[in-house]
Amino acid sequence: MAAVANAADRRAEVRRERRVAFADVRTVWFIALRQLWERKLLNGIAIGGVVLGILVLIAMNGIFSGFSMKFTMAILKISPHVIVFDTELRPQPSILARHEGTFVATSVAHEVPSDRQARIKRPSEIVRALQQMSEVRAAAPSLAGMALIEYGGKTKSIDIRGIDVDAQQNVTPLNQFVKKGSLGALAVATDGIVVGSGVAADLGLHLGDVVHAAAPGGRPLDLKVVAIIEAEIPPVDKVRAYALLRNVQTLLGKPDIVSRIEVRLWDENQGFAAAERIERMFGYDAEPWQETNGNFLAIFAMQAMIGRFIVAAILLVGGFGILAVQIMIVLQKTRDIAILRSVGLRRLDILRIFLLQGLIIALIGGAIGDLLGKLALIQLAKLPVKMEGLVKSDTFLIHEDPSFYVYGVVFALVVGVFASLLPAIRGSRVEPVDVLRGQIG
Amino acid sequence: MTHIVEVRGLVRELSGGGAAPQTILHGIDLAVPHGQFLALTGASGSGKSTLLYLIGALDRATSGEIWLDGVEMGGLDDDDRAAFRNERLGFVFQFHFLLPEFNVLENVALPMWRRGIHRDDANDRAYEALALLGLEELWKRKPGQLSGGQQQRVSIARAVANDPALILADEPTGNLDSKNAEIVFDVFAQIAGDHGRTVVMVTHDKDFAMRADRQVQLRDGRILADARRGEEIIPPSQRMRQVSHSR
Numbered sequence: 001m002a003a004v005a006n007a008a009d010r011r012a013e014v015r016r017e018r019r020v021a022f023a024d025v026r027t028v029w030f031i032a033l034r035q036l037w038e039r040k041l042l043n044g045i046a047i048g049g050v051v052l053g054i055l056v057l058i059a060m061n062g063i064f065s066g067f068s069m070k071f072t073m074a075i076l077k078i079s080p081h082v083i084v085f086d087t088e089l090r091p092q093p094s095i096l097a098r099h100e101g102t103f104v105a106t107s108v109a110h111e112v113p114s115d116r117q118a119r120i121k122r123p124s125e126i127v128r129a130l131q132q133m134s135e136v137r138a139a140a141p142s143l144a145g146m147a148l149i150e151y152g153g154k155t156k157s158i159d160i161r162g163i164d165v166d167a168q169q170n171v172t173p174l175n176q177f178v179k180k181g182s183l184g185a186l187a188v189a190t191d192g193i194v195v196g197s198g199v200a201a202d203l204g205l206h207l208g209d210v211v212h213a214a215a216p217g218g219r220p221l222d223l224k225v226v227a228i229i230e231a232e233i234p235p236v237d238k239v240r241a242y243a244l245l246r247n248v249q250t251l252l253g254k255p256d257i258v259s260r261i262e263v264r265l266w267d268e269n270q271g272f273a274a275a276e277r278i279e280r281m282f283g284y285d286a287e288p289w290q291e292t293n294g295n296f297l298a299i300f301a302m303q304a305m306i307g308r309f310i311v312a313a314i315l316l317v318g319g320f321g322i323l324a325v326q327i328m329i330v331l332q333k334t335r336d337i338a339i340l341r342s343v344g345l346r347r348l349d350i351l352r353i354f355l356l357q358g359l360i361i362a363l364i365g366g367a368i369g370d371l372l373g374k375l376a377l378i379q380l381a382k383l384p385v386k387m388e389g390l391v392k393s394d395t396f397l398i399h400e401d402p403s404f405y406v407y408g409v410v411f412a413l414v415v416g417v418f419a420s421l422l423p424a425i426r427g428s429r430v431e432p433v434d435v436l437r438g439q440i441g
Numbered sequence: 442m443t444h445i446v447e448v449r450g451l452v453r454e455l456s457g458g459g460a461a462p463q464t465i466l467h468g469i470d471l472a473v474p475h476g477q478f479l480a481l482t483g484a485s486g487s488g489k490s491t492l493l494y495l496i497g498a499l500d501r502a503t504s505g506e507i508w509l510d511g512v513e514m515g516g517l518d519d520d521d522r523a524a525f526r527n528e529r530l531g532f533v534f535q536f537h538f539l540l541p542e543f544n545v546l547e548n549v550a551l552p553m554w555r556r557g558i559h560r561d562d563a564n565d566r567a568y569e570a571l572a573l574l575g576l577e578e579l580w581k582r583k584p585g586q587l588s589g590g591q592q593q594r595v596s597i598a599r600a601v602a603n604d605p606a607l608i609l610a611d612e613p614t615g616n617l618d619s620k621n622a623e624i625v626f627d628v629f630a631q632i633a634g635d636h637g638r639t640v641v642m643v644t645h646d647k648d649f650a651m652r653a654d655r656q657v658q659l660r661d662g663r664i665l666a667d668a669r670r671g672e673e674i675i676p677p678s679q680r681m682r683q684v685s686h687s688r
Contacts, residue, residue, distance in 0.1 A: 342526060342538075343526065343552040343555070346519070437494075
């Protein structure tokens with residue numbers, strides 16, 4: 001009798017039963033989480049693979065973008081955004097050539113180039129016109145050339161720039177790089193020279209030392225070192241020198257000649273567009289900084305590319321880790337899959353269980369990878385490294401960007417989904433009957 | 442509808458490994474009324490397990506019809522059959538298939554969670570089913586901590602907790618010692634008798650088969666004999682006459 005009453009109670013209870021929405025998803029979550037937890041070691045290994053991938057991704061990005069950002073920032077200060085050169089884009093044909101075929105000259109066999117020096121005509125007018133342009137912040141005329149300087153029996157070839165100190169300062173903020181002395185002294189003294197730190201080191205120069213400078217076709221000058229600058233870009237610091245425009249014109253034998261106009265823009269990213277506009281307006285070759293420093297920027301682009309390959313390779317390895325572990329679990333769990341299917345879980349439920357496990361592994365791996373990546377960047381930034389190549393620094397140059405961490409997790413999730421797709425599909429294809437018959441499992 | 446299971450002209454062929462298709466079942470006709478405890482017997486390879494999986498909506502027939510509780514299985518897709526198994530059927534297998542990561546109560550309640558029954562209600566019912574089998578004390582244990590007989594009783598609890606229309610058992614005593622086998626058999630007899638559920642059980646054990654309400658013997662994919670409790674197993678030569686007579 002008691003049993004019958006029990007059965008009746010039970011049936012009443014069944015009628016009263018409360019139903020739950022998304023029961024399939026809830027069950028899938030429950031199973032996925034429990035199975036992950038019960039296989040901590042195996043899944044821990046899979047997570048470790050992802051962590052390593054994300055860690056390397058963040059560290060690599062931090063280092064590579066640290067270098068290129070530092071270089072770009074320094075180069076944008078020491079070099080102008082656009083340089084207007086003394087090359088005319090549509091040179092006027094010579095008088096002789098213009099009259100070829102007329103009664104003046106029936107044909108021109110070979111024209112001997114005149115020894116007229118290249119120059120920018122009416123530079124101050126162009127500077128003024130440039131300063132009227134909306135995108136231009138400042139413009140300064142200068143003369144650039146090669147010269148030899150001699151001090152204490154040592155000779156060095158330098159890249160000397162004749163400048164108008166105030167105008168140049170607006171285009172390339174040189175005073176930010178002054179290590180010793182002052183830029184103002186250049187404007188005051190009539191025979192001053194500013195040298196890069198590398199030049200000073202090579203020749204053993206100190207403030208107040210007088211160097212002997214000479215160039216072909218010009219008049220040698222004795223110049224006094226009034227400042228030493230350091231842009232922390234060795235390729236610049238080792239050869240660069242500045243002096244007054246007038247002195248350099250004398251030194252190079254180019255009286256009254258301006259060979260370039262340097263321009264600073266409000267927005268350095270507009271370099272190409274501005275250069276093109278300047279070329280159209282003035283007819284002189286104009287070059288944006290991205291082109292001037294194209295060699296270096298190409299190195300960084302290459303570096304970033306290599307970095308991406310390495311990160312992709314490591315993430316791939318991490319993905320194979322998930323794949324291996326998941327395949328192993330699916331094979332081990334064939335029997336359990338058959339049970340779940342026989343008690344009424346659908347193929348999709350099984351697929352979801354394994355995909356979810358892959359996602360959770362990836363998410364945990366991504367989160368830990370982000371955290372360790374952050375710690376790695378903090379430690380790397382403290383790492384003392386004496387380097388003097390393209391960029392000079394005493395420590396690792398690290399640039400930290402929040403997007404690294406977002407990329408980290410996103411890549412981890414993509415890898416997780418792709419890596420667990422195959423095992424999940426395999427798991428969902430298990431036929432319970434095959435397992436029950438004893439063919440599998 | 443007096444029959445919970447109705448099988449008509451059931452044929453199952455297996456085409457494995459590129460060999461010629463092998464016929465496991467040659468046109469089975471079988472009707473099981475509500476509340477019957479039916480034992481399926483026969484030698485290995487006679488097709489009894491295949492028949493059980495077909496009745497359990499785990500496998501697809503090559504031809505023929507399987508009606509379960511008024512629903513024809515051939516017309517259901519994979520997901521529908523999974524849902525049908527979940528709501529209407531209970532399974533017990535030879536190797537007490539329990540999920541090792543889940544405790545006893547979770548193992549019993551899990552099919553009900555999937556069905557959408559509120560977790561508390563499902564757990565209550567799972568606990569009741571365990572109590573029915575005298576296992577309520579063990580609800581917190583993992584399957585690995587139980588004896589073989591206890592594990593098999595847990596899987597019976599899982600099969601009955603969902604209050605299914607039909608319980609299917611594939612040699613549930615095959616892997617147990619005689620004492621535990623006796624206990625498990627008695628549980629099935631009780632489920633079928635006192636609770637009025639239908640049980641179809643594949644068994645090798647002649648003694649158990651004799652004690653079921655009805656015994657159906659298969660040989661080479663055909664029904665060899667069909668007998669009620671207490672009746673003699675009918676020789677094959679008289680089977681057709683007997684079947685037509687009973688109709």
